[in-house]
Amino acid sequence: MTTLHFDEFLKRACPEQDLDWRKYRRASRRRVLERIAALGLTGYADYLDYLQSHPREAGELPNLLRVTVTRFFRDRDCWQELAKDILPRIMARKTTKTLQALSLGSCGGEEPYSLALVWAEYLQPRFPEHSLNITGLEMDPAGLARARQAVYRPGTLREVSEEIKARWFSRDKDTYRLDQSIKERVSFRQQDLLKDPLPADQDLILCRYLFFTYFKANRLLGASRRIRQALNQSGVLMIGLKEDLGPQAKTLFEPVSENGCFYAS
Ligand SMILES: C[S@@+](CC[C@H](N)C(=O)[O-])C[C@H]1O[C@@H](n2cnc3c(N)ncnc32)[C@H](O)[C@@H]1O
Numbered sequence: 001m002t003t004l005h006f007d008e009f010l011k012r013a014c015p016e017q018d019l020d021w022r023k024y025r026r027a028s029r030r031r032v033l034e035r036i037a038a039l040g041l042t043g044y045a046d047y048l049d050y051l052q053s054h055p056r057e058a059g060e061l062p063n064l065l066r067v068t069v070t071r072f073f074r075d076r077d078c079w080q081e082l083a084k085d086i087l088p089r090i091m092a093r094k095t096t097k098t099l100q101a102l103s104l105g106s107c108g109g110e111e112p113y114s115l116a117l118v119w120a121e122y123l124q125p126r127f128p129e130h131s132l133n134i135t136g137l138e139m140d141p142a143g144l145a146r147a148r149q150a151v152y153r154p155g156t157l158r159e160v161s162e163e164i165k166a167r168w169f170s171r172d173k174d175t176y177r178l179d180q181s182i183k184e185r186v187s188f189r190q191q192d193l194l195k196d197p198l199p200a201d202q203d204l205i206l207c208r209y210l211f212f213t214y215f216k217a218n219r220l221l222g223a224s225r226r227i228r229q230a231l232n233q234s235g236v237l238m239i240g241l242k243e244d245l246g247p248q249a250k251t252l253f254e255p256v257s258e259n260g261c262f263y264a265s
Contacts, residue, residue: 006032009044010065013051017061018219028065035064062214063194068143070107072152073114073159074208075241078261082115083122086236086262090203091123091130093234099132101204102230104193104211106136109147109186110156111206113178116185117168135199137191147188150178193223198230205230205237212243224249231265238262 004012006029007021014021036047051058073079090099103112112134119132138144157165157176169176193210211223224245227237237253238261239245245253245263253263 004044004048006044009048012048013058013061014065016051017058018215018217019062019065020214020216023067023214024065025067025069028067031064031066059194062219063139063192065214066140067209067214068107068140069209070110071156071159072110072117074111075261076159078238078241078259079114079118081257081259081261082238083118086238086256087118087123087204088126089256090234090236091127094203097130099130099203100199100201101132101134102198102202102206103134103136104198104205104207104227105209106138106147106188107140107143108152108156109136109143109150109178109188110152111208112136112147112186112188113150113182115204115206116182117164119185120168120182121164132185134186136186136188137193137198138188139190139192141190144188144190147186150183152176152178198226200230201232202230203232203235205235207237208240209243212239212245212249216246217248220246221248224252228252228265233265235265236262237265 009032010021010024032044032047036043039047039050041047041050051061101115103115106112115132115134123130123132136147138147153175157169165176168179168182170179198205205227207227211220211227215223231237236256241259241261244260253265256262256264
């Protein structure tokens with residue numbers, strides 16, 4: 001029997017599933033080992049064979065490997081651009097006053113709550129007649145539970161300004177509790193983004209450090225098409241600063257910012 005290391009396992013298993021093997025981390029390794037044990041297999045090589053003969057299991061690989069790292073206002077400059085240029089531009093092009101936004105892979109709520117904070121701080125005072133409905137979609141029940149609790153450790157708030165912290169969080173020893181008025185702006189739903197369709201007619205879709213980091217080739221193209229379909233005519237896609245649409249998905253969207261974070265459908 002050959003003994004494989006986790007990296008070697010990823011190098012062999014990921015390309016077949018259009019996944020970028022270099023992006024996965026230790027937490028993914030733990031989940032794979034748990035799965036191997038649950039199936040009664042003896043190691044990575046065994047599991048590779050199992051994946052070959054069980055297409056449904058192979059289709060679940062991206063979810064098994066998923067990474068759950070996040071924080072408030074990740075890529076801070078992009079949030080400023082969203083507040084100053086992108087959201088006002090979306091509102092100017094709309095005929096109704098209610099906007100819909102999705103956060104795909106909303107994890108513990110840090111990303112959709114960042115959007116709710118941007119809205120409360122910068123947009124609501126300027127556009128009091130408008131409102132924004134935000135939905136966080138996430139498959140992981142632990143992430144959803146953290147999001148609904150909305151109590152955070154300081155590390156995840158390291159890009160949050162002192163003013164916003166003081167205004168919208170209450171401190172209790174080593175944790176920060178998000179204000180109820182911000183919590184109420186976001187609803188969360190359990191959804192497997194690989195399987196379930198996205199809700200339609202969205203003005204803004206945040207898809208950051210998920211599809212455009214981990215997916216490649218046809219898997220990425222398929223996911224990008226689903227995002228495009230869910231955006232309305234004036235809708236905008238926001239991706240991470242360290243991400244790239246990739247050559248195929250680039251044909252589906254038009255850039256609307258120089259930093260490569262915002263795209264129109
Ligand atoms: C790396 S985190 C990124 C979180 C956030 N978007 C950000 O940029 O900070 C990816 C999140 O997507 C979730 N996720 C991965 N695959 C998913 C799927 N198929 N359906 C729903 N959520 C998924 C993970 O559980 C995790 O919470």
